[in-house]
Amino acid sequence: MRVVLSTYGSRGDVEPLVGLAVHLRLLGAGVRVCAPPDEDFARRLADVDVPLVPVGPSARALTLAAPSPADLPRRAADLIAGQLGPVAEAAEGCDVLVATGMMPAAAGALSVAEKLGVRSVSVTFQQLTLPSPHRPPLAYAGRPLPPGVTDNRVLWDLDAGHVNALFGEALNTNRASIGLPPVADVRDYVVGARPWLATDPVLDPWRGSPELDVVQTGPWLLADERPLPDDLAAFLDGGEPPVCVGFGSMPLHAAEDPARVAVEAVRARGRRVVVLRGWAGLGPVDDRDDCLTVGEVNHQALFRRVAAVVHHGGAGTTTTAARAGAPQVVVPQAADQPYWAGRVAGLGVGVAHDGPTPTTASLSAALAEALAPAVRERATAVAGAVRADGAAVAAALLLDEAGRGRAA
Template sequence: MLLSTYGSRGDVEPLVGLAMRLRELGGEARVCAPPDEDFVERLASVGVELVPAGPSARAMTKAAPPPSSLPQRAAEVAAGMVDAVTAAADGCDVVVATGVYPAVAAARSVAEKLGIRSVHATFQQLTLPSPRRPPLAYPGRPFPPEVTDNQELWDLDARSIDALFGAAVNTPRASIGLPPVDDVRAYVIGERPWLATDPVLDPWQRTAGLDVVQTGAWLLPDERPLPDALLAFLEAGPPPVYVGFGSMPLHASGDAARVAVEAVRAQGRRVLVSHGWADLALIDDRDDCFAVGEANHQALFGRVAAVVHHGGAGTTATATRAGVPQVVVPQLADQPYWAGRVAELGIGVAHDGPTPAFASLSAALGTALAPGTGARAKAVAATVRTDGATVAAKLLLAAGQDRS
């Protein structure tokens, strides 16, 4: 089976979990993903083949080009994905397509051309049309303020997606002899999309016209040991507060690190700073702070007092499963949604806006570190499903057997 994506670490890590579960159940899987060193090393560490697709996701994210260049970037991603999936799909009976719209459309197009079944999976429900909420607006394309009806907004969303990604999707389709699609969103989502999120953290309500399969989050038990130096820091004092923003570049990252460290210290806590794509770093040489790179979050989050993060789907799910209070500082896309869910569940705080200040982050930490929040986080953790990747793997293998 071929598992394809284009996006950040949060788009790649679930495929690692699914690939491993497929292998344990007797299946085989390879992954198409951006050629970033982080992803190459992660897949190599579990013995899963990576087929590089498109340009570096990290370089594209950190470049932060203007919204007007989005169609051009989409075309680059889609073209690279068509080439990679065409090369990688040989001998595969199912393509699982995830990530940004142009990448999913490209992967599904190749599967269509080759006569292979394809499934679209998403790691958050905000791209699935629902009359209960509005869609996300794309950068540079805000919705008219006078339009408040959700169905109207979803209609505008479909037209916006066609305008942004139509040429990027249809040009490579023409190159492999396929007709154009006139509704990119409908083509990407399909009739039976998979929602790879936890039902407690991300409850899906049945919606007319969409037969959504919610599998649970694709989390792989991570057995990697924590680095010795990190273990030494953890054992040298009380649990620190973790601060990291994953694959978000945070162009004001120097200020973010200083604000975070000072706010955590003001709570009388030690600080663990994760470099991430923002390249966060220590602000001084005091021994109450430690900086870490790539690390096993499952093992780490169970040993910290709270997690301050950007609200990516994977980080939110891992922190929730670990039963640790969270402060979510959302940057973009689905991250405000996850921040809201953390607050609604009472397992942490949604920071107001993407730029933390000392006062705002201190207030959020005060709530997150309160005993009641910690107790609620532990209670919710006990309800989180752990079998999402297994459920998805069994569905894929059963579908393959039905076709044989």
């Protein structure tokens, strides 16, 4: 059985595929991952001996460039066009293609599967792109949802129109170039009738939709056995548990140096600090010995040893911190991150910072709440309920369905 996993996006779009790829190989499948050519993605996949098929431009460069809303249709066209050649070559003769990541890229990968006659599965790592009567859709940059409309069905209809306006022409132009007919509704094409939701039911409960048969597998995680770097291990051993601060693939909004804002907020609570550089390139703010800045490390091991985690609210970071039982302060920047901030606060395992632009005072106040003993107790309780087998469940289901489809 041959499987192609296709994505385009940040670390949070690639890391789950690492877990799925490893479990697919344990079941005897051959696996390739189509993803952006960024060095950290290539290194991560090389760690588990999974081939990377580079697709499109650097995701890090694209993220840090912060394109304007007016640029989205052009960038979408470029992303879709960039899928067609590499993904088609990787998927030739495969049994199933898994498509995820940014919507235009997923639309391009699904179009390749359609052209090749290959079975495909559409996957999301957060439920906010899945139409539901129970909540509104995400608003796209430059296309806010009308404030006076409260009917979720009406809002989802507006969302479909926004997606078509942003990505429809780009998708259908590229589909025509490979001999495929146009798609009338881009969002419905990408989501499909039976999308997979790779999130934890406790952290991200799916309440159902009459239009969709959603398969919630649990998060696609891989047990990380990498040891922590010697300097980080020594720092952790050298005093009380520090607060970990990192914003992953997001450039943090702040009125001043974001690293200084974060470090001073933690120091105001009498805690030491571990700063994760991330794509924002956070660095040391001075030479005091109560702060250590590190690059790529094992988050699973680190989060188990800290007093709290301050982060941007990506699905992967939120889930990893929850599994570790670490209280969280979420400073949401964009997309689904306000949703995860709300889930953290609603579950009582942390605090949602009010807005994307922290000050030393506002972040310190949020930390004071998150460091309360009751929050730690709740975080510990929730940690025991978060699933760890999602990637194994998804791998077995994927191969079972692909095998039955091949036999048919």
